[in-house]
Amino acid sequence: MNMPVIDESKLEAFVMRAMGDLAAGYGGIMITLGNKLGLYKTLAGAGPLSAAEVAKRSTCAERYVREWLNSQAASGYVDYHPASDTYELAPEQAMVLADDESPVFLPPAWQVPASMWFDEELSLEAFRTGKGVNWGEHDHRLQCGVAAFYRNGYRSSLVPEWLPALEGVVEKLEAGINVADVGCGHGHSTVLMAKAFPNSHFYGYDVHAPSLEESTQNAIKAGVTDHVEFQVAKAVDYPDKQYGLICFFDCLHDLGDPLAAAQHAAKVLAPDGAVLLVEPFANDRLEQNMSTVGQLYYSASTCICCAHAISEGGTEVLGAQAGEARLAEVFRKAGFKHFRRAAETPFNLILEARR
Numbered sequence: 635m636n637m638p639v640i641d642e643s644k645l646e647a648f649v650m651r652a653m654g655d656l657a658a659g660y661g662g663i664m665i666t667l668g669n670k671l672g673l674y675k676t677l678a679g680a681g682p683l684s685a686a687e688v689a690k691r692s693t694c695a696e697r698y699v700r701e702w703l704n705s706q707a708a709s710g711y712v713d714y715h716p717a718s719d720t721y722e723l724a725p726e727q728a729m730v731l732a733d734d735e736s737p738v739f740l741p742p743a744w745q746v747p748a749s750m751w752f753d754e755e756l757s758l759e760a761f762r763t764g765k766g767v768n769w770g771e772h773d774h775r776l777q778c779g780v781a782a783f784y785r786n787g788y789r790s791s792l793v794p795e796w797l798p799a800l801e802g803v804v805e806k807l808e809a810g811i812n813v814a815d816v817g818c819g820h821g822h823s824t825v826l827m828a829k830a831f832p833n834s835h836f837y838g839y840d841v842h843a844p845s846l847e848e849s850t851q852n853a854i855k856a857g858v859t860d861h862v863e864f865q866v867a868k869a870v871d872y873p874d875k876q877y878g879l880i881c882f883f884d885c886l887h888d889l890g891d892p893l894a895a896a897q898h899a900a901k902v903l904a905p906d907g908a909v910l911l912v913e914p915f916a917n918d919r920l921e922q923n924m925s926t927v928g929q930l931y932y933s934a935s936t937c938i939c940c941a942h943a944i945s946e947g948g949t950e951v952l953g954a955q956a957g958e959a960r961l962a963e964v965f966r967k968a969g970f971k972h973f974r975r976a977a978e979t980p981f982n983l984i985l986e987a988r989r
Contacts (some may be wrong), residue, residue, distance in 0.1 A: 745779025766945025821849025890946025
């Protein structure tokens with residue numbers, strides 16, 4: 635047999651790439667520890683601190699804290715000052731790691747890969763048998779991690795940017811319409827809209843009852859229960875209330891029959907109503923998605939999005955990188971005449987559909 639010729643420089647570069655990904659996995663545990671122990675919050679805005687000072691202020695053991703700080707310095711997540719043997723969290727680092735109101739706050743997102751590891755046996759069986767894995771079968775960290783990951787992004791963009799990008803929708807929300815939030819999860823998107831538009835009535839629908847319990851508590855905390863309701867329902871059978879706006883936030887690609895979901899939306903949508911479709915950012919061709927964002931979304935899609943769609947029958951398994959063209963085709967088949975990209979972020983496509 636002819637043995638392949640190994641390019642040593644390419645091999646070394648690929649090994650270092652793989653080691654970088656492995657180090658990132660280790661680093662995720664460090665980020666979660668730092669978040670849950672309050673270590674990032676201790677560092678935020680405090681200037682240079684010694685390991686002993688960080689330990690004292692966070693009421694943690696100094697030897698563990700020092701090793702953790704060293705891991706953060708090595709990864710570039712905190713700055714280290716050798717002359718004073720101190721550690722400092724820059725303002726930009728604090729936005730990502732310490733400020734839980736920031737639109738780029740990421741520590742809770744690490745609960746998602748944690749759940750993926752915990753659910754490894756489910757994924758192995760799914761690969762071998764072709765069967766699906768329902769959203770509710772996953773470890774609870776999946777639902778919590780996804781909700782927290784998207785919450786701050788929605789908070790910064792949904793009301794001030796995405797809704798105004800839709801034609802005439804803000805004016806209708808201000809006057810008062812019925813709004814459906816399909817696949818609402820913990821209800822963060824529902825509550826955000828309800829707080830901004832008290833004259834409209836919001837209905838959150840999801841198939842996962844435990845998530846709806848969380849959404850109800852979120853509505854109570856926000857003081858919007860007078861015009862918000864949550865109900866267990868599928869994307870193809872929630873009640874017809876002639877909605878002025880129907881929202882699918884990062885969920886259409888998870889559905890076993892996205893066409894049936896779009897057809898039901900067309901049926902229960904008011905004549906002058908609109909559909910707001912927010913989906914993970916993706917270009918239409920695989921070779922256009924060779925990026926860090928593509929790596930993240932394809933990986934999550936393998937174990938979560940495609941798995942849930944298959945569990946629902948998998949008529950058309952879109953995956954998290956469906957792309958605008960495939961999504962437009964779904965709505966065209968459902969009878970929608972108008973479909974356009976209203977806005978975008980590095981992580982999301984914001985799309986508008988009308989009959």
